[in-house]
Amino acid sequence: MLALGRNVTWRGEPGLVVARTFGAEMRYDIRLKKGEILKYVREDEIDEIGDWGIDPGRVIGTLADDILSSTRN
Numbered sequence: 444m445l446a447l448g449r450n451v452t453w454r455g456e457p458g459l460v461v462a463r464t465f466g467a468e469m470r471y472d473i474r475l476k477k478g479e480i481l482k483y484v485r486e487d488e489i490d491e492i493g494d495w496g497i498d499p500g501r502v503i504g505t506l507a508d509d510i511l512s513s514t515r516n
Contacts, residue, residue: 444469450493
């Protein structure tokens with residue numbers, strides 16, 4: 444499962460995970476750098492998963508814990 448705020452590349456276009464849909468198969472909404480929002484993208488459609496596109500210090504709760512723990516490893 445990808446966390447919100449994760450940088451990704453979709454078909455060569457850089458973007459940011461902005462939403463998740465839980466179900467039998469995880470889907471993600473991705474905001475591309477050019478401003479377009481892609482809805483219900485499967486993880487196997489994502490070319491590359493990059494670093495965090497957000498500042499973990501500005502996030503509270505589980506996501507912040509996930510971000511901070513992944514940067515320590």
